[in-house]
Structure formats: C-alpha cells, structure tokens
Amino acid sequence: MRVYSGIQPTGRKHLGNYLGAIRHYVTGQEEARAAGDEAIFCVVDLHATTVAYDPAELRDRTYDTVAILLAAGLDPAASILYRQGDVPEVPELTWLLTAVTAHGDLNRMHQFKEKSAQQRELVSAGLFLYPVLMAADVLAFRADRVPVGDDQRQHIELMRDIALRFNARFGGDGEPREILRVPEGVYPTVAARIMDLQAPERKMSTSSGSIEGTLYLLDDAKTTEKKLKRAVTDSENPPRIVRGPEKAGVSNLIDILAATTDRTPDEVEASLADARGYGDLKVAAADAVNATLAPLRERYAELRGDEAAIEEALAVGAEKARAIAQPVLAEVREAMGVGPRG
Ligand code: TRP
DSSP states (O other): OOBEEEEOOOSOOBHHHIIIIIHHHHHHHHHHHHTTOOOEEEEOHHHHTTSSOOHHHHHHHHHHHHHHHHHHTOOTTTSEEEEGGGOTHHHHHHHHHGGGOOHHHHHTOHHHHHHHHHOSSOOOHHHHHHHHHHHHHHHTTTOSEEEOOGGGHHHHHHHHHHHHHHHHHHSOSSSOOOSSOOOEEEOOSSOOOOBOSSSTTSBOOTTTSOSTTOOBTTSOHHHHHHHHHTOOOOOOSSOOOSOOTTOHHHHHHHHHHHHHTTOOHHHHHHHTTTOOSHHHHHHHHHHHHHHHHHHHHHHHHHHHTOHHHHHHHHHHHHHHHHHHHHHHHHHHHHHHTOSSOO
C-alpha cells in the first residue's frame, strides 16, 4: 500500500496546512512503515511555475517547505521526500499522459477557472496542464492512496480517469493490463477546517487571508498569542463558549483548541463551561497552539540554516524516487510505441 502526496512550496505554511495535511503525512509515514512500505512526499516546485512567480523566491520557499516537513517529523530514511524538479521522469510522463487527457476535461477544472481569472499578464499553458502534471506525480509511482484536501477532488477524479483511459488504450487487447495503478483520494474526515481569525467565515489561507487572521507555523509564540487574543468573536452577553451558526469566530477557536489538544469540540466546550469570557478561550487556544508547534519551530530553526544538508536529503530522495519511476516510464514508453523496442 503506497501513500503519495504533494505539497506546494508557495506561501508561508499556516496552522490549517499543519492540521489538515502536514501532521497526517507523519501518521502516513508511520502507517506505511508498519506495513513495510514507504510513503512518498513531493515538494512540487514545477507546479509553482504555472502562475507568476519569482525564481529566487521559489528556491527559498522550496527549502522552507522541505525544512518544515523535516521539522514536523518526516524522516528521509523512512519515507521518500523529493523535489519534483529533480525527477525528470515526471515531466516526461506528463507529456505522454496528455495523449489520453481530454482538453474538455481540463477546461472544466474549477482550479483552472479560478486561477486563470486571477492572472494579470499571462494564463500559461502550464496552468492548463497542471492536473496532468499532478496525475504524472502519482501515476509514476503506482501509488494507491493520495491524501489531499477537499479542493483537490476534481484533480484526483481526473487522475483516475487518465489511468483508466491509459490502461484501456495501451494495455493490450482483451482484458487490459494495469500498466498504471488507479489511485484513490483520501480526504480529511473530521473537517479540520481552520478559519481566518479576522474573517471566520473564510478558510485560513496563504493566498487570500490577512496576516493578522492567519496563524503561520513560523510565527513566534508572542505573535501567535497576539493574533489569537485579537481574534474576532461575537458580542453575545453573557458570552457563551459554544459552537453555533451565528458564532463563527468562537466556533473556530473551539475547533483550534480541540485539534491542538486532541479533544473533541464537545469536550472543549465542557472544559470551559465555567469560563468568565472569551479571553479564557483565547488564552487556552494560544497556549495549545504554541505547545503543539514548539518542537516544530525549534527543529525548523536548526534545519533551515543548513541548505547543504537540505540538498543532501533531497538528493537521497531523488535517487529513491527515480529508482521507482524509471521502470514505470520504461513500461509506458514501450506500451505507447515511443523510443526503441524494449
Ligand atoms: N495540487 C496539490 C495541491 O495544491 C499539490 C499536488 C501536486 C499534489 N502534485 C500532487 C497532491 C500529487 C497530491 C499528489 O494541494
């Protein structure tokens, strides 16, 4: 059972990224290890070139992201952690997969529609092909399970269609051979949806949120505390620390406290039944977030300073990744009639 996921090197990672994805990578790594398999994680620098970006900044953000993953507990000896651009089999497979990808399907992707509307200078062909590159990421490794956010459902469905169509088209006559594994998406169950502290009806986000409303993983403890103390709540009098439709801000703080103390929101509400006001909830949330992130912040500070060591870890990852992807590519080329007879 092979687990695969990819993470964007863009933006500064926040608490929503950590609770929704990064900490699940570490559990995925342990599950894979227990099953005698390796989980695979990719920092997708090639995907980051599909919208306007600064080259020097991309390299820096890629190092930041790798250091965050290592600091969170990904172990390059137990898992495969690689940078997408280090594995040329992936862009090659992207091109080959375009042969079985419908232009009309790509045109229907929500993310393409949204992101292309945001571009000022150029809607790149890369943005259009983004989902094919993502399919190649996963299919090059014959991964079984792909943990992703809810917003990636359409991309996962397309990836499955591409694999099925590839096998049907190139898998031989009669019962088609499974040249490419058809992967399954794994979506967050308890919606660990962390909302913006200043606009709690919106998801916490690197691209659209405010700095004050976003809890960055690398903020220091004081900044985290300040942001939580200033979080939007409501003016109910007397204040009630319960979740509710008219109480988006308070509900979010309860969810944050629950997620960072491994409790259910109901348990958190019960524990604060005697609190005097929202201040108690905010202080408890700040303490819990800081306690959860303290080890990550400490390790990050040690790791990020040593780019040579990060490159070394990535070189090991790239070598392991290419060893898996190369034979898959050889089979794909052979089946498609590309290159010499195998
Ligand atoms: N598109 C994904 C996102 O924005 C990132 C990604 C790229 C990915 N390649 C992947 C996720 C392969 C899972 C598998 O979140």
